[in-house]
Amino acid sequence: MRLGIDASNIGGGGGITHLKEILKAxxxxxxxxxxxxxxxxxxxxxxNELTDDxxxxxxxxxxxNQGLIQRVKFQLLSYDKEIKKRCDILFSLTGDYIGKFQPVVGMSRNMLLYExxxxxxxxxxxxIxxxxxxxxxxxxCFKNASGIIFLxxxxxxxxxxxxxxxxxxQKIIHHGLSPQFNGDVQLQKEITSYSFNKPFNFLYVSTVHVYKNQWHIVRAISNLRKKGYPVTLTLVGGVIxxxxxxxxxKTIEELDPENQFIxxxxxxxxxxxxxxxxxASGIIFASNCENMPNILMESMASGVPIVCSNKQPMPEFLKDNGFYFNPKDVVSIENAIITFLSKPKEREVMAQNNLKEIKNYSWDKTAKETFGFLSEVYLNHK
Incomplete structure (x- = not known):
């Protein structure tokens, strides 16, 4: 079987990580x-980012290697001919192959296309x-595909x-996880063990977009401090x-102009x-649009307890091992954090459960399931 992988529309980020890891395996x-x-x-x-092999x-x-228009024109008019010379089956890594070559397996990566x-x-x-x-x-792509992979x-x-x-x-194949995120569960303390001089620090890792809701988290943290809770927030992620x-x-400037707690x-x-x-003392994940939330998986592997958006698919992965909130509702966020802070033993058990759960995710497993499925689709097509 001559397998082609169409990565022509990958720009970087999670797509290149996925490609590199499954090829390595x-x-x-x-x-x-x-x-x-x-x-x-x-x-x-x-x-150039792929290992030579x-x-x-x-x-x-x-x-x-040119602009979008040139790339799409080539994909429509000439790409199929080049694929047919070299391949028996094509794996569209971004699920957007627009030619007529068959068999094709597409992958669903981006729920923003649907929601x-x-x-x-x-x-x-x-x-838009x-x-x-x-x-x-x-x-x-999916209409012409013989198989589809979901995350x-x-x-x-x-x-x-x-x-x-x-x-x-169709097959659900989860992404793997880099071992660099593996951590240990720390002893969870009562909130009375913290003070405004030594606060409980929440971490939220995510790029900044409308569906990531960082401003709601900032407002919730500000409100909790006014209620006497010694909490701070660290945000990590570039603006996309x-x-x-x-x-x-503007929200940070309004609520914390001197950057005392954000x-x-x-x-x-x-x-x-x-x-x-x-x-981090605790992790917040507040996205309301994900396919497979890689950052949430990293958070689970870290051993740090989690307060999380209740929007699917977050509960599909975190299950009963997090404190949930409506990411569009500041009061809901506040209440979830208050419950989280009031239950140190429960959050410690949840963090331990997450470390057990995350062992089910590895790039070796992802690669074996992916190439096994591609082989199956190819044999069925023949």
Missing amino acids: LTVTINQFGITELIVFSSQKIL KIIKKTTFPEF RNIWHEIKKPKE LRFWLNFKKQQR SDYARQYSNNVLAINSKQ FKPAGELLR KNKGHIPYTQISEQYRK
């Missing part, structure tokens, strides 16, 4: 899946148009309700949507984020 067990050749199609920038053929085209209520919050026609075009590309049951159910894809071969970044800035660190390199988890 595959090189050890490639014969197990009947793969005789593996070709990765992408820009030169992405290919004689098993992997890195392939690019001039259009993959239109967030489009209404964005209020930027250009941004981008989501709509990407949705149409995924719709076309969560929530994404699978949502996509099946929106698209007529129930007849397709300017209006959301501006709203966060520390906004902005973007921190991925390799340094685990250090922030180790410094």
